[in-house]
Amino acid sequence: DQQVKQNSPSLSVQEGRISILNCDYTNSMFDYFLWYKKYPAEGPTFLISISSIKDKNEDGRFTVFLNKSAKHLSLHIVPSQPGDSAVYFCAASSTGANNLFFGTGTRLTVIP
């Protein structure tokens, strides 16, 4: 049973516009959320995270929003650049756990 879900397998956005990637989770014990970015033939790389005590975290062009009541988080990329084209994975964990639960990924294509 998938505890972290990314329902959009792909997303295409024009360069300069905003990209919004969504993620839903089912386990209310999750209190730490992360986004990873993956290019072909490479391992995932950490992008940004958010603790459940916050509802927003920003790092340059990347912002993650967390809505605990809806069990939903989103990653905003603005402005989108062609180099942002990659697969983005959402992940979640709970305090004290040694496992990250990953979504199935969303492939973002930024069109020049």
Added chain:
Amino acid sequence: EAQVTQNPRYLITVTGKKLTVTCSQNMNHEYMSWYRQDPGLGLRQIYYSMNVEVTDKGDVPEGYKVSRKEKRNFPLILESPSPNQTSLYFCASNQGNTGELFFGEGSRLTVL
């Protein structure tokens, strides 16, 4: 350069022929883990290790073994590979329990 190194990157083998995928990290991280990535399932944890000689099962440990005799190395052993272990495997390390994993580049394994 901080990195997690996996070998081999690509391997085709036959059912029942024991194989080992090596993983080494140069960041002195305490935690190391193995994940497999399958279409429609995201990344799932196989095994993890909190320190030397301390390992535990993840979500999908069946058919795999691990060992942690040195802090930097965490090999994944398939004693008798089967076709359902055909997958893309990632080794990861992290310091503490932050969830901010550093991933290797992946090992694509095909079992015929």
